[in-house]
Amino acid sequence: MSLPGRALAxxxxxxxxxxxxxAARRYIAGETLEDGIDTAATLSQQGFRxxxxxxxxxxxxxxxxxxxLDGYQRxxxxxxxxxxxxNVSVKPTQFGLRVDPKLCLELFQTLADEARRLGxxxxxxxxxxxxxxxxxxxxxxxxxxxxxxxxxxQSCLRRTASDLEGLLDLSPNVRVVKGVYVEPSxxxxxxxxxxxxxxxxxxxxxxxxxxxxxxxxxxxxxxxxALRLVAEHGVPPSTYEFQMLLGVRPEIGKRVLDSGxxxxxxxxxxxxxxxxxxxxxRENPRIAGYVVRSLLTGR
Numbered sequence: 001m002s003l004p005g006r007a008l009a010x011x012x013x014x015x016x017x018x019x020x021x022x023a024a025r026r027y028i029a030g031e032t033l034e035d036g037i038d039t040a041a042t043l044s045q046q047g048f049r050x051x052x053x054x055x056x057x058x059x060x061x062x063x064x065x066x067x068x069l070d071g072y073q074r075x076x077x078x079x080x081x082x083x084x085x086x087n088v089s090v091k092p093t094q095f096g097l098r099v100d101p102k103l104c105l106e107l108f109q110t111l112a113d114e115a116r117r118l119g120x121x122x123x124x125x126x127x128x129x130x131x132x133x134x135x136x137x138x139x140x141x142x143x144x145x146x147x148x149x150x151x152x153x154q155s156c157l158r159r160t161a162s163d164l165e166g167l168l169d170l171s172p173n174v175r176v177v178k179g180v181y182v183e184p185s186x187x188x189x190x191x192x193x194x195x196x197x198x199x200x201x202x203x204x205x206x207x208x209x210x211x212x213x214x215x216x217x218x219x220x221x222x223x224x225x226a227l228r229l230v231a232e233h234g235v236p237p238s239t240y241e242f243q244m245l246l247g248v249r250p251e252i253g254k255r256v257l258d259s260g261x262x263x264x265x266x267x268x269x270x271x272x273x274x275x276x277x278x279x280x281x282r283e284n285p286r287i288a289g290y291v292v293r294s295l296l297t298g299r
Contacts, residue, residue, distance in 0.1 A: 026247035028055075029269040033071070036269030037078045039246070040086050047257055048265045049241065050086040051123060052079065055270035056094045062103060065096035069107045071270075073114055080118045087121035089266065092135050101134060105141055112146040121173075126152040128181040129188070136163060143170045150212070154179030155199035156188045164202060168209050175214040175243060176202050200225045207233050207240075214264070216243040218252055227261070237262050 029039035033054075040050040054071045056064075072088055079086045088111070095107040108124070115122050124139050126132065135151075142149045150173035153160050157179060164174070178195050179188070189195050199222055206213040207229055215226040223242070230240060241262040244253045257263040 028273045044084045051089045053089045053268040055272045057091045058093045089123040091125040121148045173212040177216045214243045218249045
């Protein structure tokens with residue numbers, strides 16, 4: 001990130017929520033399930049696959065965790081009813097991982113069972129390093145009974161290559177990301193190129209073991225390397241896809257799709273949009289600049 005971008009990122013927490021909402025429209029389908037489903041249906045008509053994410057994390061209340069499950073069950077039902085090529089993606093802390101790991105597992109099992117009945121898929125998100133061990137344990141338990149459950153691994157974390165080695169016997173379906181959480185250098189690589197190199201290495205390991213890999217990136221460098229890996233290894237389209245965020249460099253997603261590769265768009269929706277939006281805005285200085293200009297000009 002450029003120096004001006006870093007400066008903007010520092011002031012974003014102080015930007016009024018109403019102003020931040022102007023820029024959030026780029027990244028968020030809306031606050032309701034209908035908003036999310038309508039966006040996913042439009043993308044589906046354009047040839048994209050979708051992942052719907054009912055926004056929320058760090059649940060400290062068991063009842064809220066159960067309510068999140070209900071929201072995801074209704075999302076799966078709506079995906080099926082509209083005939084959308086879509087799945088769902090869930091943060092473990094939204095299902096109460098920090099509060100009651102047993103409840104979290106039970107909620108994921110219920111959701112995975114419902115998704116399997118409908119012919120859909122559940123992605124277990126990876127959050128900050130404080131819950132990595134618990135998330136991996138959760139995934140291992142789920143994968144014993146559900147093939148329609150996948151995981152996310154972050155190339156920025158120093159431990160990830162070892163974590164992946166410990167999962168290969170499960171033939172995991174993995175979304176590979178750089179990682180957006182701020183972590184100390186003792187736990188995470190800080191150099192951009194090292195993070196890229198680890199992303200490529202993780203992807204190659206998954207391909208080499210016949211696992212499904214989702215290349216989740218908007219980085220031209222990584223997209224080019226992923227395309228090279230797919231070509232060199234003769235990977236069939238049924239065992240990989242590219243994944244991109246709603247509103248981030250949409251022209252790149254269209255280019256990859258038009259070149260014959262499967263692309264899935266991550267579609268977040270829900271009332272708890274502010275934390276997600278701030279994270280996205282910190283990653284993208286250009287959009288951060290838009291927020292600040294909106295604040296100063298009122299437009």
